[in-house]
Amino acid sequence: MRDVSIIGVGMTRFGKFEDRDMKDLGREAVWTALNDAGVGIKDIQVAYVANAVGQQLTELKGTIGQHVLTSAGIFGIPVINVENACTGGSTSLRGAYLEVASGNADVALAVGVEKLFCGDSAKSAQTMAAGTIYAKFGFMFVALYALQLKKWMAASGATKLHFAKVAAKNKYNGSLNPYAQFQKAMTVEQILESRVVAEPLTQFMCSTMADGAAAAIVCSSDIAKKISQKYPIQIAACELVSGTYNIPGEEHEEITTRAALKAYEKAGIGPEDVQVVEVHDAMSPAELRMYEELHLCKPGEAGMMIDEGHTTLTGRIPVNPSGGLAAKGHPISATGLAQVYEVVTQMRGEAGKRQVTNNPKVGLVENAGGWTMDDNAACAVTILKK
Numbered sequence: 001m002r003d004v005s006i007i008g009v010g011m012t013r014f015g016k017f018e019d020r021d022m023k024d025l026g027r028e029a030v031w032t033a034l035n036d037a038g039v040g041i042k043d044i045q046v047a048y049v050a051n052a053v054g055q056q057l058t059e060l061k062g063t064i065g066q067h068v069l070t071s072a073g074i075f076g077i078p079v080i081n082v083e084n085a086c087t088g089g090s091t092s093l094r095g096a097y098l099e100v101a102s103g104n105a106d107v108a109l110a111v112g113v114e115k116l117f118c119g120d121s122a123k124s125a126q127t128m129a130a131g132t133i134y135a136k137f138g139f140m141f142v143a144l145y146a147l148q149l150k151k152w153m154a155a156s157g158a159t160k161l162h163f164a165k166v167a168a169k170n171k172y173n174g175s176l177n178p179y180a181q182f183q184k185a186m187t188v189e190q191i192l193e194s195r196v197v198a199e200p201l202t203q204f205m206c207s208t209m210a211d212g213a214a215a216a217i218v219c220s221s222d223i224a225k226k227i228s229q230k231y232p233i234q235i236a237a238c239e240l241v242s243g244t245y246n247i248p249g250e251e252h253e254e255i256t257t258r259a260a261l262k263a264y265e266k267a268g269i270g271p272e273d274v275q276v277v278e279v280h281d282a283m284s285p286a287e288l289r290m291y292e293e294l295h296l297c298k299p300g301e302a303g304m305m306i307d308e309g310h311t312t313l314t315g316r317i318p319v320n321p322s323g324g325l326a327a328k329g330h331p332i333s334a335t336g337l338a339q340v341y342e343v344v345t346q347m348r349g350e351a352g353k354r355q356v357t358n359n360p361k362v363g364l365v366e367n368a369g370g371w372t373m374d375d376n377a378a379c380a381v382t383i384l385k386k
Helices: 022-037 064-071 088-101 121-129 141-156 160-175 188-193 221-227 255-267 286-293 302-307 324-328 332-348
Strands: 004-011 046-050 079-082 107-114 196-198 212-220 233-242 276-278 362-369 378-385
Touching: 004 022, 004 088, 004 221, 004 332, 022 064, 022 107, 022 212, 046 064, 046 088, 046 332, 064 079, 064 107, 079 088, 088 107, 088 212, 088 233, 088 332, 088 362, 088 378, 107 332, 141 196, 141 286, 160 188, 160 286, 160 302, 160 324, 212 221, 212 332, 233 255, 233 332, 255 286, 255 362, 255 378, 276 332, 286 302, 332 362, 332 378
Parallel strands: 046 079, 046 107, 276 362
Antiparallel strands: 004 212, 004 233, 107 212, 233 378, 362 378
């Protein structure tokens, strides 16, 4: 297997764009990534395009990837359409990575694109909830997060104040991110006083739907050294796992932990080596659980991590410098690649006002989605090295 590097990344701003369709959004992300990499459309040999709900909410059906790439001027190459709930963007990156690692292609493209605003927000919410077998019972992910977090609070000692602190951190980061849907800092008090959605979650702890797209271009590391305009970022691991059943009386290893341990082993590092992180925090407080599940701290220490500022932009291990999903927005399949965009940008030192201060050489992206009986349906952990 060959070493693989990211040589170009691109994304749109996330938000509500009534005048833009998926082709328009995807085209912008693809061309931004091409320009960032310094390559042309003829250099792309294969593409993986992720989309979760386009067939239900837009006029495009079946071959969404081909429609998006044709709009960007890319024809004739193999195009693989990916549907893997919120993990779609990371899954498309994994596909592109494996094409290059195996030697099947030298340069590959990964894209995630989503159009969630369709004039009927209830329809969009119902479609998103369909990623679980419980949708027919009125299931919504915010309720699941609330139940999980209340259980975790009892076990960890975390409080609602900790939840508000992590949300305030991310709102501040998002206020510095020109690609974020919401660019307004908020205080802990404002977050706690916002309306309760599902106890203990308040309105400003929760992510919202968004339109948007993100893309990454990968190639063999040997070629990257010759053609990359910027410092190539190596994909040291890109591990994908699926959910398991929680059997009463048996210890259950969280899906995030299973994916992370595989990624650490593949990359030949430990969690102590990670210096910048993007996690899938559809509800901001879930970030705290990720500290423990990714082994960034010991069980019971997540509250201390946020209290002592270890995960801020100037902290020891910044987490969600992009603002996370509650500030940046969540266009399902675009989210994973937007997380990659952020970590690559931070590792290059190109993040501007939100640039982390610890000069990161190792970054991690965690991206989970869907729900089966007892677990997320899928989780990907990607480790990047400078």
